[in-house]
Amino acid sequence: MSTTIGFIGLGIMGLPMAKNLVKAGFTVRGYNRTPAKAQELAAAGGEAADSIAEAVAGAQFIITMVPDSPDVEAVLTGDDGILAAADAGATWIDFSTIRPDVAKDLAAQAKEAGLKPLDAPVSGGEPGAIDGVLSIMVGGEEADFDAAADVFDAVGKTIVRVGPSGSGQTVKAANQLIVAGNIGLLAEAVVFLEAYGVETASALQVLGGGLAGSKVLEQKGQKMLDREFAPGFRLALHHKDMGIVTAAAREAGVAIPLGAAVAQLVAATVAQGNGGLDHSGLLTVVEQLSGSGDTAADDTASAQETTAQEGAA
Numbered sequence: 001m002s003t004t005i006g007f008i009g010l011g012i013m014g015l016p017m018a019k020n021l022v023k024a025g026f027t028v029r030g031y032n033r034t035p036a037k038a039q040e041l042a043a044a045g046g047e048a049a050d051s052i053a054e055a056v057a058g059a060q061f062i063i064t065m066v067p068d069s070p071d072v073e074a075v076l077t078g079d080d081g082i083l084a085a086a087d088a089g090a091t092w093i094d095f096s097t098i099r100p101d102v103a104k105d106l107a108a109q110a111k112e113a114g115l116k117p118l119d120a121p122v123s124g125g126e127p128g129a130i131d132g133v134l135s136i137m138v139g140g141e142e143a144d145f146d147a148a149a150d151v152f153d154a155v156g157k158t159i160v161r162v163g164p165s166g167s168g169q170t171v172k173a174a175n176q177l178i179v180a181g182n183i184g185l186l187a188e189a190v191v192f193l194e195a196y197g198v199e200t201a202s203a204l205q206v207l208g209g210g211l212a213g214s215k216v217l218e219q220k221g222q223k224m225l226d227r228e229f230a231p232g233f234r235l236a237l238h239h240k241d242m243g244i245v246t247a248a249a250r251e252a253g254v255a256i257p258l259g260a261a262v263a264q265l266v267a268a269t270v271a272q273g274n275g276g277l278d279h280s281g282l283l284t285v286v287e288q289l290s291g292s293g294d295t296a297a298d299d300t301a302s303a304q305e306t307t308a309q310e311g312a313a
């Protein structure tokens with residue numbers, strides 16, 4: 001009998017990750033708040049569950065991939081949540097990006113209920129999720145991490161345990177700081193190059209071969225030139241993550257001046273109603289600062305997906 005995984009949250013990241021677990025031979029029971037996405041998993045060889053309880057009962061591994069700290073908390077501790085339905089001894093892997101202090105607290109609650117918690121936020125974006133090559137930074141007990149190797153291998157390529165519960169989220173906060181800074185400077189470079197009428201595609205090609213090269217430039221450069229901002233990684237989520245890293249840095253007594261500036265740019269983009277765009281859409285605000293561009297984002301259908309709730313995330 002194959003190992004069963006209960007998978008909660010089949011969004012941009014969760015669905016392709018769940019599909020890769022099916023491909024790797026796991027029995028994957030997926031639950032999604034909006035049921036249609038669970039049907040997509042069923043069409044790919046998984047099973048669609050109608051409730052969290054149905055997804056997790058009897059599963060050896062339970063995975064969550066939802067947006068924010070309150071969402072993970074609700075899914076874990078709610079009346080019909082994971083803790084109420086999971087078998088003792090199951091491993092709970094949270095791939096969501098949430099606050100490190102919340103991750104630590106929820107891990108303690110999960111342990112108390114007999115689960116083995118691992119906070120395991122990921123990096124690599126939607127392409128990394130589809131290709132099963134995510135970077136995964138894991139916090140939790142070493143034995144639990146080792147025992148989950150087959151699950152991690154099915155969705156990731158660089159998989160590292162970085163310490164006890166909550167540590168994975170701390171490393172992910174640093175990841176989001178670096179990525180946002182990269183995107184901000186790439187956006188400034190694009191506006192700068194366009195102001196000089198430089199052949200921008202050629203410029204990004206040569207920049208990519210030197211020290212300015214980066215995964216951000218590879219994955220986001222052309223999208224910025226094309227003003228193609230369908231997510232990807234929604235700015236509302238990066239806004240959440242900049243809140244996490246600025247608060248955690250303040251708590252630690254550490255100054256992150258560049259990060260704080262980028263956090264303001266991300267906040268401004270979200271406040272303008274563009275939280276539903278990919279984070280490369282930060283370009284829209286950088287353009288406005290120089291009086292260039294045409295707030296192209298307003299034309300993008302995904303901008304309309306931004307809800308007041310996301311704006312506040």
Ligand code: NAP
Binds near residue numbers: 009014032066124234
């Ligand atoms: P997403 O596309 O918005 O998907 C989120 C999923 O969670 C959706 O299926 C949503 O259900 C579900 N959900 C939301 N709130 C819920 C709740 N309270 N209870 C139950 N289910 C809930 O987001 P995503 O891009 O996959 O991101 C998921 C997590 O991964 C976030 O923490 C994000 O920061 C992180 N992350 C994302 C990326 C990326 O490139 N996208 C990369 C690395 C890490 P509905 O379908 O009903 O809305």
